[in-house]
Amino acid sequence: xxxxxxxxxxxxxxxxxxxxxxxxxxxxxxxxxxxxxxxxxxxxxxxxxxxxxxxxxxxxxxxxxxxxxxxxxxxxxxxxxxxxxxxxxxxxxxxxxxxxxxxxxxxxxxxxxxxxxxxxxxxxxxxxxxxxxxxxxxxxxxxxxxxxxxxxxxxxxxxxxxxxxxxxxxxxxxxxxxxxxxxxxxxxxxxxxxxxxxxxxxxxxxxxxxxxxxxxxxxxxxxxxxxxxxxxxxxxxxxxxxxxxxxxxxxxxxxxxxxxxxxxxxxxxxxxxxxxxxxxxxxxxxxxxxxxxxxxxxxxxxxxxxxxxxxxxxxxxxxxxxxxxxxxxxxxxxxxxxxxxxxxxxxxxxxxxxxxxx
Numbered sequence: 001x002x003x004x005x006x007x008x009x010x011x012x013x014x015x016x017x018x019x020x021x022x023x024x025x026x027x028x029x030x031x032x033x034x035x036x037x038x039x040x041x042x043x044x045x046x047x048x049x050x051x052x053x054x055x056x057x058x059x060x061x062x063x064x065x066x067x068x069x070x071x072x073x074x075x076x077x078x079x080x081x082x083x084x085x086x087x088x089x090x091x092x093x094x095x096x097x098x099x100x101x102x103x104x105x106x107x108x109x110x111x112x113x114x115x116x117x118x119x120x121x122x123x124x125x126x127x128x129x130x131x132x133x134x135x136x137x138x139x140x141x142x143x144x145x146x147x148x149x150x151x152x153x154x155x156x157x158x159x160x161x162x163x164x165x166x167x168x169x170x171x172x173x174x175x176x177x178x179x180x181x182x183x184x185x186x187x188x189x190x191x192x193x194x195x196x197x198x199x200x201x202x203x204x205x206x207x208x209x210x211x212x213x214x215x216x217x218x219x220x221x222x223x224x225x226x227x228x229x230x231x232x233x234x235x236x237x238x239x240x241x242x243x244x245x246x247x248x249x250x251x252x253x254x255x256x257x258x259x260x261x262x263x264x265x266x267x268x269x270x271x272x273x274x275x276x277x278x279x280x281x282x283x284x285x286x287x288x289x290x291x292x293x294x295x296x297x298x299x300x301x302x303x304x305x306x307x308x309x310x311x312x313x314x315x316x317x318x319x320x321x322x323x324x325x326x327x328x329x330x331x332x333x334x335x336x337x338x339x340x341x342x343x344x345x346x347x348x349x350x351x352x353x354x355x356x357x358x
Contacts, residue, residue: 001059001342003031004066005349011069012353028067028075032083035059040093045339046145053093057103060087064110073114084116088126097137098144101159104130105166112170120170127167127175134159135179147289148244153192154201160186161204168211176212183209183218195232199248202229203255210258222259230256230264238272238293239279242286246293249273250300257304265304273297274309275316277326284336287329291340294326295347302351 006027010020020027038056041049064087067073076083087107094100108120108127120126134156137143143155164182167175176182190198190205206225209215219225230252238249249269256264277294280286301307310323317325334341 001062003027003034004059004062005346007031007066007070007072009349009353011066013356017070028070028072029078031063031066032075032078035063046147047096047099050096050142050144051099052095053090054096054099054103057087057090057094057107060090061103061106061110064107064114068110068114076114084111084114084119087111088119088124091126091130096142096144097134097140098155098159101130101134101163105159105162109166109169117170120172127163127170127172128178131163131175131178131182134163146243148241150244151192151194151197153189154194154197157186157189157193157201158204160189161201161208164208165204165211168208168213173212183212183214187218196236196244196248198229199232199236200244200251202226203251203258206255206259223261226255226259226261227264230261233269233272237276237279239276242280242289242292246276246280247296249276250293250296253300253304257300262304270301270306270309274314274322277322278316281329287331288336289340290326290329291337291344295340295343298323298344298347299350302347302354307351 007020009015010017021029035056038059040052040056043051043055060083064076064084067075088111091100091104091107094103104126108130111117111119121128137156160182164176164186167173167182186205186208190201193201202225206215206219206222209218215222233249233252236245236248238245240246250273253265253269253273256262274297277290280290280293298307298310301309311321313319314322316322330337
């Protein structure tokens with residue numbers, strides 16, 4: 001992942017390519033070699049044993065996007081290998097429907113961006129087979145574990161919406177009626193979610209509909225959908241945990257921004273979001289995972305052009321800056337938070353890239 005982030009930054013900042021491949025070093029080749037070292041079920045978290053090749057699929061996705069941005073797609077065929085076929089074949093080795101849909105949607109999109117859109121359907125129908133596998137979740141009874149209790153509707157709608165988004169981006173809308181009416185299924189699952197779950201999935205739903213070109217058809221009055229959803233912040237405590245509640249405000253703010261309703265992002269909402277991190281000091285789990293919600297907040301505030309709020313004195317932090325307080329409260333060497341620090345790294349890089357001249 002570090003290598004693909006480096007390549008992506010080189011492309012976006014228009015840095016001399018000789019710094020990453022040339023006479024002394026070939027970073028793209030090193031990345032491809034590292035890919036071959038990823039083993040199934042190597043992620044040691046609450047879902048250990050349920051991932052299969054999920055980690056490799058995620059790595060393939062990052063590689064495809066980075067190589068595309070640098071015009072290196074042909075290098076995926078080096079050494080006589082067809083790495084696009086290899087990556088797509090990995091999908092069948094993800095046993096959990098949730099992870100296959102979530103990871104597969106991104107891989108299918110990345111392969112399409114590389115110019116291999118035809119491979120999504122032939123010689124094997126990867127889109128259809130992934131949708132079919134999502135339908136088998138209750139039969140297989142292979143469910144993911146989450147940091148917070150989630151409803152069955154959430155387990156089903158998350159990968160479905162990511163697949164709908166991929167179907168839209170790759171322009172394969174005929175799959176909206178593959179083995180059922182997928183838009184009706186999504187709407188039904190949305191209505192079955194708990195309110196705090198809707199704060200997460202609302203953005204996924206709107207983005208999928210937008211990329212499918214049917215947002216105004218399905219939601220003719222987008223304000224009627226967005227306004228009450230964003231207003232849920234008033235009844236949600238973002239300091240309650242680091243996941244379900246902890247990142248809910250960031251999702252709501254991004255939904256408002258995406259739908260051109262930034263006026264719904266009130267000052268007291270932002271202040272409450274920024275001031276939530278000391279609450280996670282109460283438990284070891286909260287402290288170890290604090291970079292998770294903090295990275296979400298940093299990312300959305302950067303997108304809103306308000307990242308300075310994290311660098312300004314705040315009363316919840318003894319008039320210290322939230323960013324300073326969070327960094328100072330990391331464990332020695334960041335070891336306790338090691339499973340989440342990469343998220344903060346990504347948010348910081350995203351923030352830095354947003355500051356580049358247009």
